[in-house]
Amino acid sequence: MASEDYGEMSREDICEYLKEKGLGKWADKFKGKSVIKLRDLKNDGFMSGMGIHPPEDRQEILDSILKIWPSAPKVFNDPIHGHMELHPLLVNIIDTPQFQRLRYIKQLGAGYFVYPGASHNRFEHSIGVGYLAGELVKALKEKQPELNINDRDILCVQIAGLCHDLGHGPFSHLFDQMFIPKATRTAKMEDWKHEDASVDMFDHLVESNEDLKWRMKACGLNLSEDLDLDLDLVFIKEMIQPPAAQEESSPQWPYKGRPEEKSFLYDIVANKRSGIDVDKFDYFARDSYHLGIKNNFDHGRFIKFARVCEVGGQKQKHICTRDKEVNNLYDLFHTRYSLHRRAYQHNVVKIIEYMIAEAFLKADKYIQFEGSKEKKSTLSEATGDKEADTKLKGQQKPPCADKQSQIEGSKRRKLNLSTATGDKEADTKLTGQQNPPCADKQSQIEGSKRRKLNLSTAIDDMEAYTKLTDCVFYQILNSTGTERDLIKAREILKEVVDRKHYRFLGEIKYEGIPTKDEISQFKKELAAALPFPQEGAPADGLTKEDFVVLPVTMDYGKKGKDPIDSMYFYNKNNPDQTFKIKREEVSKLLPVQFSETLFRVYSKKIDPKRLEAARGHFEKLKILKN
Known part of the structure; x- marks a missing residue:
């Protein structure tokens, strides 16, 4: 979206925003104007001409407007895609606790225990997907203006790419594939996937960050009071988690965010028809780079030859490619197979993930996070509380109280964070881990309504799930509880650390x-x-x-x-x-x-x-x- 398109909020939205900020006394001044743009309020002469005469009042309005005024695009230097320029609204989303938590979730789960280069996280992958989503949709708009792709479409596709992995739990797919199905005994939870939490976390991100909805409106998105009725946000969530697959010949179009003539937009982030999407483009390139495995697929070439076409007389449109690119596509799927065989499904990676999941199951009810309501829950249920999942994942140092977060030293004496440096063994535990050790039951993170959740129940409360990251590995490993299952969980994780895996x-x-x-x-x-x-x-x-x-x-x-x-x-x-x-x-x-x-x-x-x-x-x- 070009900078001159910023500030397109309606007159009604401007009045509503000023009322929310305690400046409602000036709303009547704006109601009389037939046309008014947000950018007009940055002009002191414009406001003076409307009868807002005290300079301090004009400054107060200006200060409020600047809070939601889109800043300049930001350039990220990425080892995979080079210099990536991102829309300022994407930067606003990145700079939230809900997104920052992805810094502390390994992209390849336990792959880092086998491949020393696989230290990358969901954070950088998500930024890469958001960038590539924008590159593909902009290329289609430039080549085919008849598709009527507008700036709102582009921004929504970029946001969906950016936020598609918000719901991942500790060690990525280990959590939703190996832990949750065993920890939750209901059929509903056995089918739970991280995409479910991604949608919930996205709602939580929008609702809990002050002025973000207003920034979205200032950037041209259409928002209503109900997040489930707003078409742009519905569109974003449908791209993150598409409805159940149905036949293209069905008369019922399953999506609400965009009409059937724009069906191709749903193929960009998570393509359920062919499986060729920008999510794979990024993780193939990024994972191969960090694993030291050659990637034979050229996603840039695919974008060059991508074209939207009607297929078989159906109303729906597909993203198609040139016939000569068929070998490049076979390379894509062979790369997928090779990555699974050599890395994702590596025999040591899988058994370490199995052991970590085994430890999580043992420690489940002893690891607690504060969510949105007063109720005891567990690790796997943290994925249901958006704010809680974000808080745990989004912190470089998990919230441990100094005196409460105790570490076992060389003489089995208990030391806390500030005193651990005096004992070599305890100091090793403190410094030799990615995240500082959190006390087991005592290390509780404040949620909105003090609801307590543990590993498996946190998926029901996004407030709790926000706090759930890879940190829980060391929280269990360095816990001091004497419960039999918790002791067994510690022993299993110690076997992993000591390379005494099965x-x-x-x-x-x-x-x-x-x-x-x-x-x-x-x-x-x-x-x-x-x-x-x-x-x-x-x-x-x-x-x-x-x-x-x-x-x-x-x-x-x-x-x-x-x-x-x-x-x-x-x-x-x-x-x-x-x-x-x-x-x-x-x-x-x-x-x-x-x-x-x-x-x-x-x-x-x-x-x-x-x-x-x-x-x-x-x-x-x-x-x-x-």
Whole structure:
């Protein structure tokens, strides 16, 4: 949005804003004007001509206007995209506690325990997605003015890209995929995803930051009093969490934020049709950079050739690309597979994430955060309270009271933050972690109404969820509670820190997606597969509880389907005519199968004797399965 377009608030909004700021006595002066723009109020002569004569009153109005007047765009220097210029409203959103908390949530979860370069966080990824969303939608507007993309559309798409990951919990997908489904025993919570919290957190961000709604209005967005009725905010939230998929031939358009003729805008941030979106563009490039893995996909080239076309006579429009770009798209999905195989689903990464989730489950009810209402809740439920989730994630140093946040020293004496530096062992605990240690039950962060929530219940209260970041790892590790489950949680995390994690035994291919019962049966078979079944052989004492079996599915993004089957192409001679390209037309060397499931098997026993016995069990079962 160009700077000359700033300050387009309506006369009614200006009057409402002045009343909110205690300047309602001047509202009648503005009501008589047929046309008035916010920028006019920056002109002292204009206000004087309206009869606002005391200079101090004009200055008071000017000071209020400057609070919401859009500042200049800001340039961020990014190692992936270079110099990124962001709209001032995006900068206003970045400078909120709800967004700043993303600095303390690892982008790759436990990947940092394996890849020393994977120290990047959701914060920089989200800024990158917001930037790329703007680059793509602006490129479409410039190439195809007939699409009628306006400045509000562009700004909404940028905000959606910026805020799409606001709802991530500690260690990113570990929280919503490995912890929440086990911590919450209801079917509703088993389906909970971070996108649910992203929408809630976005609402919380808008509501709890003074003047942000007015800044949005000053930048041209249409806002109502009800966030669920405002079309621009509804549009942003629909891009973050699209409605359930439905057939394009359906007569019912499922979105409310924008009409069907602008359906292509929903493909930019989270593309549910083809899976090709700016979220992937950024994390492929960023994750590859920090992991030291080559990224073969060129997102800049995709943006150059992107074009909006009508498809198959349907009213909905798709973002399509040139036919010659089909190999570049196969590179995109192969890059996705490679990142999952080599990093996201790395056998050590996955078992460390499993152990962290195991510790979270043990410590759940002992870790508390203050939310919006008086009620005891847990870690996983912090994702339901926007402000609480933001406060924990958005702080460089978690809110620990000095005297209450105690650290165990070398002689098992209790030291707090200010005295820990006198004891080497306690000082190591204080300085050797990303976030300072927070006391377990005693380290409570103030929410709006003092509602207490713990790990699993915090997803119901955004006030509490705001406070939930990777910090909870060290909060548990350095806790001093004597409860049995909390002690066990500490022991598990200490094993992670000491690199005494469960040991990988191997993997077995599995057809289809396994159920919980099938995984349990596999563990029983594993324990029963004695390597020395002959009579008189000593029993090794291993049971199914001594093994961990993690099913891992890797694919090209569309489960077992070829993702290119969902993509439409055009050629330069007829850019408005779309068509699909079959795999056989591209190359005979492309994969025929696009998904595989593995059973990863680990031993909880890591002493040499029992670890060797566990390997024997696995090898025996592998022979039986084959």
